[in-house]
Amino acid sequence: MGTSNALGAFLRARRELVTPGEVGLPGGGLRRVPGLRREEVAMLAGISAEYYLRLEQGRDRTPSAQVVEALARVLRLDAEGAAYLSELARPKIRRRRQAPAERVPDGIAMLLGTLNVPAFVVNRYRDVLAANALAVELSPLMRPGTNRLVVLFTDPVARLYHPDLDDNIGNVVAQLRAEMGADTDDPRLQSLIGELSLKSERFRKLWARHDIHRGGSDTGVIRHPRVGEMRLRREKLAVIGGDGLQLVVYHAEPGSPDADALALLAVPSEPYVGDPGQR
16 A cells, blocks of 8 residues: 555545536546546646646645645535545654554443443454453454454455445445544554455455545444344444544444344343344
C-alpha cells in the first residue's frame, strides 16, 4: 500500500467518483478517465491545472485552507470527508512512533464481566483484545484474538452470522480510514491493509474509494444458530486512556423480540452443531 502521498491518493480517488454532470459539466465525448479530469477539478476549484497536478503527484502537500475548501466543494465531499481532506493537508510533525498500548484497563475488563449484554474491546486495528461470554456466544467472530476486519472479509462464517454484511461492509472500511486519519504510514496498518488487499478483492475496491465515515451508534442483523435472527443496536465507546481502544456493545430495544432472543443467549444450552441459518 503506497502511503507516501496520502493527499494525492485521496484527491485522485475522489475525483474519479464525481461525474461531469454532478458539477454542471457536459459529459459527452470520449473520456479516458472515470469521473473528472484533473484540469476540470482545477478549473472548478479556481486553481491552476499545474498546481492541482502538483497536489496529486505529491510535489505540494500543504494547500491553503481556501484551496482545501474549494477542492472539497468540487469533489462533493460531506463534512467528514472535508475534515479528512483538511487533516491530510496539514503540515506533518515528525514524532517518534510508539507502539499503542494493547492492555485492556482493569476497570474495563471488570465491566465486561458484569454487563448483561454482549461486549468486547478492540484496538485501532480491530484486533479483539477481550470479550465477555455473551459476546463469544453471540458470534465466534467476537472471540479474543480475532481480527474483526480479516474475518469479515475472508471468513465464510461471517456471512452466516451477518446476513446484512454486504450492506454494511463499506462503512466498516470507511470507519477505519476515518479513525486512522492522516496516520497512513503506520507499519502495522500497512501490514493489515496489505494482507486484506491480497485476500479480498472486495476490500481492495472499497479501500481504493477513500470513503470516510466516523460511525457511531448503528444497527445490524445477527443470525444465531440457536435463537435465530436479531436486529441489534451496536455502540462503540472510546476507552479513555486506552490509546485507540474501543468498547463495542450490542443491545436490543427493551421488551422487543430481539431483546428476548438476546436474553436466551445467557441461558446455558447443549452444544450446537449446524448451520446458523437454521433455527
